[in-house]
Amino acid sequence: MTLPGPLNPPPRLLMGPGPIDADPRVLRAMSAPLVGQYDPFMTHAMNEVQELYRRVFVSSYQETLLVDSTARGAIEAALVSVLEPGDRVLVPVMGRFGHLLVEIAQRCGAEVHTVQIEWGQIAPYELIADAMAKVQPKLLAVVHGDTSTTVVQPFDGLAELCARYGTLLYADVTASIGGNEFLTEEWGVDIATGGLQKCLGGPSGSAPATFSPRAVGIINSRKSIEAGIRAEGDAVAAHPIRSNYFDMSMVFDYWSERRLNHHTEATTMLYAAREAARIVLEEGLEAFQARHLLHGRAMLAGVQGLGLEVFGDLEHKMTNIVGVVIPDGVDGEAVRGRMLQDFGIEIGTSFGPLQGKVWRIGTMGFNARQDAVLTTLAALEAVLRREGFGLPAGGGVDEAYRVYAEAAA
Incomplete structure (x- = not known):
């Protein structure tokens, strides 16, 4: 077998819906030497990433971190960690990525209800409010900016609706975070997940996410026990999270000061995510x-x-x-x-x-x-x-x- 030649991608100006050309400073950061996952430099960098993304998400939530995956993996991690079989979910579907939320929630065993909107339009508050009253879901899952239609969905009043029915509010901000206003905590969003490859100017493969204390409590109540690894006194959940890799209760522990082993952090992507957020905040x-x-x-x-x-x-x-x-x-x-x-x-x-x-x-x-x-x-x-x-x-x-x-x- 003849070996392929050295990798030499053609120069491109990526002016589509993403991925886009990564900022050269992000690419330079990705060339930095690797260190071990528990090296003090590495754990310090993880702490820096958490603080940087709290500022990007405009959130004080402790559990702000990276999911080592593309943006879609972070969506799945959020939903599979929150949803138990039979839970009711409401999704306003205004484009391709609303359909994605429906599919992932169904795979979690949820009972999914939708508000169907013509592609290219937003979901009016009144339609969402009517559906919320009928469904009273555990989770309202909304795409903030859907690149399939180029439209951004207003979040006005959604937090108040969710408070009325005891509903968690999830936002997919993959395509909007950084480049469009998104005030996670002020808007009452419990979970938001993003990606690097659009406004944040990085490569695909790392997904920033932030979780409210309420969302964390629900996720941790589903914690499954790994014999000999979990702390004494951890309860066994009636419906443990169906994924190991995307079990956010374990990922939270990995990013905490406990540093409980879960997976090996994607070091180069962490460097990329750190630099991408640093660049955003350096500009303001x-x-x-x-x-x-x-x-x-x-x-x-x-x-x-x-x-x-x-x-x-x-x-x-x-x-x-x-x-x-x-x-x-x-x-x-x-x-x-x-x-x-x-x-x-x-x-x-x-x-x-x-x-x-x-x-x-x-x-x-x-x-x-x-x-x-x-x-x-x-x-x-x-x-x-x-x-x-x-x-x-x-x-x-x-x-x-x-x-x-x-x-x-």
């Missing part, structure tokens, strides 16, 4: 979010300046991604292929009912910057012209420049 969380808003506005204006239709509820659009309706007669995949081949720029398609109908263009993390926005708009115009679609010459770049000029005035 509000300034970081304002940068996403500015470049998202410029991309939106640029797309409209090209005469393209924007998908979804613009009043509730995420700062970091724009949905573009693929014009009639244009081969959306051919455009994406030409963007990649000729310009080295990746933009995304979408899922389900939007497959082949919408492009998704991201401006997030390290790529939320002027040169990336202008280059993408210029390339999109050039490719669409080659596909025979008439466009206003330079309209996209001109409109983006207008946004930048107004912001600088």
Whole structure:
């Protein structure tokens, strides 16, 4: 067998819904030497990560940590650790990732109820309130920002609803954390899980998460006993958590001062997560979010300046991604292929009912910057012209420049 050559990925500008180009400072951090999982440097770094992500989540919750997984693994870890067979769950489904929450909750044995919303729209508070009154669920699970539709769901009033029915509030903030306002504790969110590969500007493979004391109490009540390892007096749960790797009660112990062995922490990904959060907070969380808003506005204006239709509820659009309706007669995949081949720029398609109908263009993390926005708009115009679609010459770049000029005035 002939060995493959050295790994040499092509240069790309990743302007899709994620992953995006990791910040070079994050990549440099990932090249740092490994240490043992109980080395004082390592445990100190873990403590630093916890404090950094409390500030990113705007949460004082003690159990703020990393799940060694992609963002989807953190969603599963949260749900499998909270939900027992037969528990009622309510999920507003507004896009692809609402369906994902439904699937994972069903796999946990939960009785899942949904509020079905047209893709591209938010779930109105009144519909959620009516469903909450009928279902009275143990868990309300909401996608904060769904990249499949580019829409961000308001959380106004959800904490009060959950308090009324004794319901836990879970938020999937994979695509929104960092680049969009999210106030975990102030909004009464009990569990929030994210990912590095979008606004936070890191690689996929580590998932920050935060858990309220109430959520921790419910999870720890389901603690299973490992003979000879668990502390004396730990109770045996009637319905122990069905996963070992995603048993958050054990992960909490691993991240605590007890440092009870669970898995071997993914050292390089911890370095990445630490640096990603440090970069956000060095810029300042509000300034970081304002940068996403500015470049998202410029991309939106640029797309409209090209005469393209924007998908979804613009009043509730995420700062970091724009949905573009693929014009009639244009081969959306051919455009994406030409963007990649000729310009080295990746933009995304979408899922389900939007497959082949919408492009998704991201401006997030390290790529939320002027040169990336202008280059993408210029390339999109050039490719669409080659596909025979008439466009206003330079309209996209001109409109983006207008946004930048107004912001600088």
